[in-house]
Amino acid sequence: MSGKVVLHYLNGRGKMESIRWLLAVAEVEFEEMYVTTREQYLKLISDGDLMFxxxxxxxxxxxxxxxxxxxxxxxxxxxxxxxxNPKDRVMINMYSEGLMDLMELIMMLPFTADTKPKLEEIEKKAISRYLPVFEKVLSGQIYLVGGKLSCADVQLLECTLMLEEKFPGVLADFRNVKSFQGRMTEIPAVKKFLQPGSKRKQQPDTNYKKAVMEVFNIQLPLP
Structure with a gap:
């Protein structure tokens, strides 16, 4: 096996995007092998590469x-x-899993027939349940845990950017989170990943939705 890091996924964000973000911040070069057909996906299964x-x-x-x-x-x-230490890691994991819960709601939007109520639900949860947690913890400190950059910080940045794509003013009442976002985007590796031409993926479009449905054999009516 090559010494290079290789990602196998569709050519879009999905659950791989957080992995791309973390590798980019860690300044790890990676290659991508895009799964574009159901046959490719089934071959990965038959080859024993996908445990579940x-x-x-x-x-x-x-x-x-x-x-x-x-x-x-x-x-x-x-x-x-x-x-x-273990106490730092469990806090990081709690923040990380909460952020993943919120981002997964956004990931499912392309597969939702009526997006308006779902968008309203996501915005409400972001403002009332998730963002207040990070606004509080970022009062008087630069990073979420232990005074140093962690994977939870990277995911919080990713999540806030995703939220602003859907709700441009969502951080208006969360000054600490907005300041955190600004600090994070000045990190050289982050700044590089945010530049056009990087391996960061754009918002899902119709082509991505169709590819997901074909690869995973999802039967949903296209709008």
Whole structure:
């Protein structure tokens, strides 16, 4: 197996995007092998590469890793983005899983027939349930846990950018979170990943939706 990190996923955000973000911040170069047909997906299964028949799949350090949380945890541990002790790590994991819950709601929007009520639900939850947590913890400190950059910080940045794509003024009442976002975007690796031409994926479009439905054999009526 090559020493390079290789990502296997569709050519879009989905659950792989947080992994792309974390690798980019850790300044790890990676290649992508796009799964564009159901046949490619089934071959990964038949070859024994997908333990639970699920993507994303990441080849790293001679291993083929699946399950997003496990992959993120491994990368965070390897590149010192997972706290200094068990107490830090459990806090990082709690923040990270909360952010993943919110981002997954946004990920499902392209597959929702009536997006208006779902958008209203996401905005309400973001403002009432999620953002207040981070607004409070970022009062008087630069990073979420232990005074150092962690995978949770990277995911919070990713999540706030996703929210602003849908709700441009969503951070208006969350000054600490907005300041945090500004600080994060000045990190050279982050700034590079946000530039046009990077491996950061754009918002899902109709082509991405069709590809997901074909690869995973999802039967949903297209709008």
């Amino acid at each position: 028949q699920q993507l994303p799949l990441v080849e790293i350090d001679g291993m083929k890793l699946i399950q997003t949380k496990a992959i993120l945890s491994y990368i965070a541990d390897k590149y010192n983005l997972h706290g200094n």
